[in-house]
Amino acid sequence: MKLTATKREVMGKQTKQLRNEWYVPCIVYGKHVEGTLNFKVKKNEFIKLYRQVGSSQVIDLAGDCTEMVLVHDYQKNPITDDVIHIDFLAVNANELVTTEVMIKWVGIAPLEKNSIGKISLIKDHISVQALPKDLPHHIELDVSKIETLDDGIFVRDIDLGKKVEILDDPDLAIIAAVALNNEVEEVVVDPIEITKEKSESATE
Numbered sequence: 306m307k308l309t310a311t312k313r314e315v316m317g318k319q320t321k322q323l324r325n326e327w328y329v330p331c332i333v334y335g336k337h338v339e340g341t342l343n344f345k346v347k348k349n350e351f352i353k354l355y356r357q358v359g360s361s362q363v364i365d366l367a368g369d370c371t372e373m374v375l376v377h378d379y380q381k382n383p384i385t386d387d388v389i390h391i392d393f394l395a396v397n398a399n400e401l402v403t404t405e406v407m408i409k410w411v412g413i414a415p416l417e418k419n420s421i422g423k424i425s426l427i428k429d430h431i432s433v434q435a436l437p438k439d440l441p442h443h444i445e446l447d448v449s450k451i452e453t454l455d456d457g458i459f460v461r462d463i464d465l466g467k468k469v470e471i472l473d474d475p476d477l478a479i480i481a482a483v484a485l486n487n488e489v490e491e492v493v494v495d496p497i498e499i500t501k502e503k504s505e506s507a508t509e
Contacts, residue, residue: 306358310344312369329388333372335395344370361406363437375404396437405430406441412449416482422454425481432472439468457481
């Protein structure tokens with residue numbers, strides 16, 4: 306997946322003009338990158354690509370920057386919901402990367418079909434470590450075996466093969482069964498939301 310990155314000279318408040326031109330200012334940083342690199346990408350191209358790759362798939366920057374990157378973080382305007390800044394983490398094809406992978410469930414739980422209870426997504430991502438090429442886009446968990454209120458899916462139940470190491474506590478619950486009369490706060494996932502901790506790097 307490729308995304309064109311164009312070098313930018315403007316910083317700070319001057320980046321408002323970039324956004325008016327449908328560009329998003331971004332930075333690129335990483336262990337093998339000297340300092341922080343400042344670029345801009347087209348907003349619509351980024352959004353379209355991110356919906357396909359998420360935060361755990363490698364993007365090949367092209368143009369003025371040719372780094373292999375992951376989307377490490379982004380910021381949104383709280384009023385307009387527009388993407389206003391992106392942090393890219395440069396990675397090496399031969400070095401392990403730590404990131405978070407989105408959880409999705411598939412199937413129909415007998416628990417819900419029989420009106421015994423309902424499914425609750427407790428944790429919508431897990432932390433993993435792998436080479437960039439081995440990182441999964443997302444993880445699908447089959448809920449068709451959840452038949453009673455005592456059933457659930459835990460981190461220990463996830464098998465991503467030998468090339469991907471799961472870093473979360475094996476005893477953490479991912480999907481739980483709850484009684485119908487219990488109020489559950491569902492996890493709501495933004496289509497292009499990055500479920501990663503905010504970067505401490507500068508946003509301009």
